[in-house]
Amino acid sequence: MNRADPRNWGIDQKLAFLALVLGFLALLGSPSPGGAVTINTRELADIVESEVDHVTVEELADWIIQGRSDYRLLDVRDPKSYAAYHIPTAESVELRNLSDYPLYRNEKIVLYSGGGIHSAQAWFLLRAEGFAGSYILLGGLNAWKEDILFPELPADATPDEVASFARRRTVSEFFGGKPRTGTGGTAGAAQPSEVAMPKVAPPSPVVAPHRHAHHHKEGC
Amino acid sequence: MMAPFYKYGLFGDEVSLILAALIGVGFGFFLEQAGFGSSKKLVAQFYLTDMAVFKVMFSAIVTAMLGLFYLSWAGLLDFSLVYVSPTFFWPDLVGGLVLGAGFIVGGFCPGTSVVGTATGRLDGLAFMGGVFGGIFVYGELYPWLADFANSTAMGRVTIDSWLGVSKGLVVFAVVVLAVLGFWGASAVERMMARREVEAGT
Numbered sequence: 101m102n103r104a105d106p107r108n109w110g111i112d113q114k115l116a117f118l119a120l121v122l123g124f125l126a127l128l129g130s131p132s133p134g135g136a137v138t139i140n141t142r143e144l145a146d147i148v149e150s151e152v153d154h155v156t157v158e159e160l161a162d163w164i165i166q167g168r169s170d171y172r173l174l175d176v177r178d179p180k181s182y183a184a185y186h187i188p189t190a191e192s193v194e195l196r197n198l199s200d201y202p203l204y205r206n207e208k209i210v211l212y213s214g215g216g217i218h219s220a221q222a223w224f225l226l227r228a229e230g231f232a233g234s235y236i237l238l239g240g241l242n243a244w245k246e247d248i249l250f251p252e253l254p255a256d257a258t259p260d261e262v263a264s265f266a267r268r269r270t271v272s273e274f275f276g277g278k279p280r281t282g283t284g285g286t287a288g289a290a291q292p293s294e295v296a297m298p299k300v301a302p303p304s305p306v307v308a309p310h311r312h313a314h315h316h317k318e319g320c
Numbered sequence: 321m322m323a324p325f326y327k328y329g330l331f332g333d334e335v336s337l338i339l340a341a342l343i344g345v346g347f348g349f350f351l352e353q354a355g356f357g358s359s360k361k362l363v364a365q366f367y368l369t370d371m372a373v374f375k376v377m378f379s380a381i382v383t384a385m386l387g388l389f390y391l392s393w394a395g396l397l398d399f400s401l402v403y404v405s406p407t408f409f410w411p412d413l414v415g416g417l418v419l420g421a422g423f424i425v426g427g428f429c430p431g432t433s434v435v436g437t438a439t440g441r442l443d444g445l446a447f448m449g450g451v452f453g454g455i456f457v458y459g460e461l462y463p464w465l466a467d468f469a470n471s472t473a474m475g476r477v478t479i480d481s482w483l484g485v486s487k488g489l490v491v492f493a494v495v496v497l498a499v500l501g502f503w504g505a506s507a508v509e510r511m512m513a514r515r516e517v518e519a520g521t
Contacts, residue, residue: 116499116502119382119386119498119499120495120496120499122386122390122491122495123386123491123492123494123495123496124492126389126390126487126488126489126491126492127488127491127492129393129488202475204400204401205398205401206401230398
């Protein structure tokens with residue numbers, strides 16, 4: 101029997117041949133699609149409209165206090181601003197590096213910038229690339245300062261507001277902020293822009309859950 | 321429709337557990353069909369008299385690799401969502417050696433011990449007892465081992481990203497390696513069989 105004749109091959113040889121052919125064809129192409137994507141503008145518009153793409157600063161503060169590690173917090177401002185201050189647990193990524201930044205499509209990704217424009221643009225980039233779990237921090241770092249670091253109790257606060265302010269005070273102090281209480285109103289309560297922006301310390305040893313400790317428990 | 325279905329939210333936790341059970345039974349069935357319920361067959365691998373373990377495992381690797389590669393090429397699979405165990409260099413190496421030593425001494429690996437037990441082999445049952453005992457002891461010792469177990473973390477590493485070459489090249493190289501390996505394994509088997517005959521056993 102002539103073993104060189106493919107008609108005489110056993111199943112082993114045939115399978116080995118098939119694997120070699122498929123392996124050789126694999127040399128010709130790459131399965132990664134590169135930078136080109138298709139987006140469903142309708143779907144994106146619906147998401148924007150229904151406002152399910154937001155995380156509020158209060159929610160984020162809770163997550164950080166609880167030490168949750170099931171989200172990624174991305175600071176899309178420039179590295180200099182990031183170095184000056186950033187929300188604890190945040191990672192610095194510039195917009196132009198976003199596509200190459202190691203992120204997984206099943207992660208919950210929260211984006212923030214100073215106000216909200218850059219984070220919204222980053223959100224569109226990520227959504228277009230299929231990162232379905234992308235969210236914008238509502239109000240950005242401004243809201244974080246206003247509501248978390250330096251919350252204000254108006255002088256004419258209702259008892260309810262006073263009660264909830266106790267909690268906000270604790271949260272603020274946790275993040276190294278300074279709660280403000282109204283001064284009685286003769287000269288007008290201090291404006292946020294005057295009092296609220298003392299030098300913001302970089303996050304002290306607050307919680308900063310370690311990224312390394314975050315192992316996926318999956319597989320065998 | 322894109323895979324992995326679970327991560328794209330096609331079904332929830334409950335369904336995923338049912339599917340996992342079905343896949344597990346299928347896995348066990350094919351291990352049994354390959355003869356891996358018997359510790360004699362498994363250990364023969366280490367004495368080079370029967371290379372079935374090598375052949376079955378390498379066939380599985382090549383099949384899964386070609387499937388993943390071509391499905392993601394066709395746009396049916398998002399490989400970035402496929403779970404790849406994070407690599408911890410030294411802990412992985414030590415763990416592999418411990419598992420290999422246990423394989424030779426006990427005659428099973430964890431999966432095949434379950435197959436052995438399911439087909440009524442008592443050595444399989446004893447091995448499973450050892451597996452669970454070992455898990456318990458490791459769990460109790462973990463506070464002392466944690467530093468080492470988490471050291472040299474490299475994250476999600478694939479051969480192509482590590483070597484900086486294309487996925488296609490790795491696929492081709494692994495297939496060539498497998499075919500050469502099969503050919504070599506059969507040659508080793510024939511040689512060992514001849515030696516046994518010459519030794520008059």
